[in-house]
């Protein structure tokens with residue numbers, strides 16, 4: 001339903017690139033270039049947005065999200081802080097490539113105050129493809145960001161009619177329209193032509209969990225993937241390259257080979273923070289099951305996948321939270 005300008009919320013759209021701003025090479029092949037369309041042009045191409053909100057646009061970057069950087073993360077956090085202080089703005093939408101959308105969502109969720117809704121949105125198919133999904137997703141995202149029901153819900157991802165929370169959302173399929181899921185927690189709401197609906201109550205928070213790192217790049221934290229016949233070479237390399245932390249993308253419940261475990265123990269003894277996460281997409285990593293975390297001074301990632309564990313550890317180190325015990329406490333805080 002169309003609303004008059006007075007009763008419409010004002011939504012700020014921060015554009016970063018991705019398929020939602022992509023241009024197909026042609027309509028037959030799978031090839032396309034992410035982030036080709038400028039922010040202004042992208043928003044102008046969806047006139048129906050104005051039926052739902054007064055729109056303001058700010059271009060932050062024009063990249064495929066595989067090139068997302070610490071600098072752009074900080075630029076986004078800064079723009080959102082400004083929007084938080086601007087009484088005119090009800091909510092913020094970030095157009096983003098889907099490859100690392102969950103990481104940006106998680107980062108912002110940890111370092112922002114959570115009054116105004118922040119909604120990340122992307123597309124699985126570029127404009128010009130049959131059944132391109134960007135337009136519908138963008139309209140949905142603006143509806144959620146402008147909805148009074150979305151206040152105090154922190155950072156969300158809206159894709160394919162579904163609303164997810166930043167902590168639990170993951171890209172689970174390379175190309176499907178239903179690419180995003182939250183394997184542990186499930187979606188928190190849905191959006192369709194008529195309604196924005198949430199399945200759980202909002203959880204107001206007085207302030208951000210952490211201060212954003214003051215500069216980019218953030219402290220170096222490497223992710224090492226576990227597999228059959230694994231040795232400790234990559235772990236040793238990471239230590240040599242100056243990693244402050246190592247995230248193990250372990251097998252199963254955050255396990256790894258005896259050789260890799262030995263390299264992780266040595267890394268920890270040199271002062272590197274070791275976090276055991278998992279290459280499995282759902283479930284928690286539990287302390288002291290097959291690995292003695294207490295004895296080794298290791299941290300377990302709980303429900304966080306390796307890429308989110310990496311960001312959380314970087315944020316914690318930048319906030320001078322740097323002993324394994326303190327770090328474990330923060331990883332264990334579910335909300």
Ligand SMILES: NC(=O)CC[C@H](N)C(=O)O
Nearest residue numbers: 018019064065097098099
């Ligand atoms: N569907 C997409 O958005 C993928 C495009 C690109 N790789 C990105 O993440 O920006």
